[in-house]
Amino acid sequence: MIHEVQGTPPILFGVGSSEQTGKKAKELGCKKVLCVFGKNVKKTGFADRIMELIKKEGIDVVTYNEVVPDPPDNMIEKGAAFAKSEKVNGIIGIGGGSAMDTTKAINTLLGNPSPITRYLDKSIPLNPGVKMILLPTTAGTGSEVNAISVITDTANKKKGGVIGASCVASVAIVDPKFTFGLPAEITAVTGMDALAHGVEALTSKAANPVSDILAERTIELVYNNLPKSIEDPDDEAARTNLSLAAMIAGIAFNSAPPQLGHAIAHTLGAFYHISHGTLCSVGTPEAVEFVADVLPDKIKTIGKAMDVNVDEYSPAKLGKAVAERIRKFARDAGLQPFSELSVNKDEFDKIAERVLQDDCAYFVPKEIDAGQVREILDKAYGRK
Numbered sequence: 001m002i003h004e005v006q007g008t009p010p011i012l013f014g015v016g017s018s019e020q021t022g023k024k025a026k027e028l029g030c031k032k033v034l035c036v037f038g039k040n041v042k043k044t045g046f047a048d049r050i051m052e053l054i055k056k057e058g059i060d061v062v063t064y065n066e067v068v069p070d071p072p073d074n075m076i077e078k079g080a081a082f083a084k085s086e087k088v089n090g091i092i093g094i095g096g097g098s099a100m101d102t103t104k105a106i107n108t109l110l111g112n113p114s115p116i117t118r119y120l121d122k123s124i125p126l127n128p129g130v131k132m133i134l135l136p137t138t139a140g141t142g143s144e145v146n147a148i149s150v151i152t153d154t155a156n157k158k159k160g161g162v163i164g165a166s167c168v169a170s171v172a173i174v175d176p177k178f179t180f181g182l183p184a185e186i187t188a189v190t191g192m193d194a195l196a197h198g199v200e201a202l203t204s205k206a207a208n209p210v211s212d213i214l215a216e217r218t219i220e221l222v223y224n225n226l227p228k229s230i231e232d233p234d235d236e237a238a239r240t241n242l243s244l245a246a247m248i249a250g251i252a253f254n255s256a257p258p259q260l261g262h263a264i265a266h267t268l269g270a271f272y273h274i275s276h277g278t279l280c281s282v283g284t285p286e287a288v289e290f291v292a293d294v295l296p297d298k299i300k301t302i303g304k305a306m307d308v309n310v311d312e313y314s315p316a317k318l319g320k321a322v323a324e325r326i327r328k329f330a331r332d333a334g335l336q337p338f339s340e341l342s343v344n345k346d347e348f349d350k351i352a353e354r355v356l357q358d359d360c361a362y363f364v365p366k367e368i369d370a371g372q373v374r375e376i377l378d379k380a381y382g383r384k
Helices: 017-027 039-044 046-056 073-086 097-111 116-120 184-202 209-231 236-255 260-272 276-291 296-305 315-332 345-357 359-363 370-382
Strands: 011-013 032-036 060-064 090-095 131-136 148-153 158-163 171-174
Touching: 011 017, 011 236, 017 046, 017 090, 017 131, 017 171, 032 046, 032 073, 032 097, 039 046, 039 090, 046 060, 046 090, 060 073, 073 097, 073 116, 073 148, 090 097, 097 116, 097 131, 097 148, 097 158, 116 148, 116 158, 158 260, 171 236, 184 209, 184 236, 184 260, 184 276, 184 296, 184 315, 209 236, 209 296, 209 315, 260 276, 260 345, 260 359, 260 370, 276 296, 276 315, 276 370, 296 315, 345 359, 345 370
Parallel strands: 011 171, 032 060, 032 090, 090 131, 131 171
Antiparallel strands: 148 158
């Protein structure tokens, strides 16, 4: 069998690596950059420090600090128009997944005509944008190392991925110190996203030997270090391991995109704007149960990585046991069950149809129809 394995951008990883941002921007030939971040990152002082480092290298800096969760197309268009008016030749993203996705989408429009939603059509090739540096401040999405920007098409109430050269960083700088002291809730939802990436890359229809190694290690790292990071927000070793997990999961799903769990999470997120990690804690265990009959060895691998005694279960029951371990892990981290989230059951039929339209639905390793998705949503809603 032949596998296609995607490469990664150059990566700087480790505590203190962000101090090299200015130097890297200068090496890339940047003269004027747009720094993209949200208001919460601004409050931490991280953005100010990065901008200070860039300015020390004689590079001009302008800012766009209107990033919001589930980046909407209109916010992206506004940022791109500003970047064009300022004639920047570099762009720096600082923040969580939404900041990474926003930065990539703005960069896409610096090399390609609007609207950004046009590029949800994967048949349209993308030109590169400008030089781009991405600095994650959470340990969850792994967006800094992949070629995907997830945006919200507001007119159609739908999330989708923009994929191509303009979404690949010139350099990714992963500094775990940005995650030190993060509140338990943010740590939990971002960590659950990383776990979901590992589980779903391992069980993706596009899984390959390289992604399998990275995905399995992701699961082990999150399982062993998320509880420690919640208990002690300044645990350097645990935080560094979580940042590593998020990063290698991003590399894994660059070649082996997530499947059903993410299709569910994306769709529910577009409808209700609930945090992505929380919705992954709903969708990912359901995905595990659904594919367990066709991927028993992969489910066993997940179970072993999460300390499930896999030899106690028959193949028919192992999927349920592993899924339940994921749910318990999420509950122990403080995430709410589906039934306690602000969703409308009357919309489940419409949501089921939309799940099948999500990019990630293509990577489910067995056939699935809207009726089965509806059953999965009902089951998930009935769980505690």
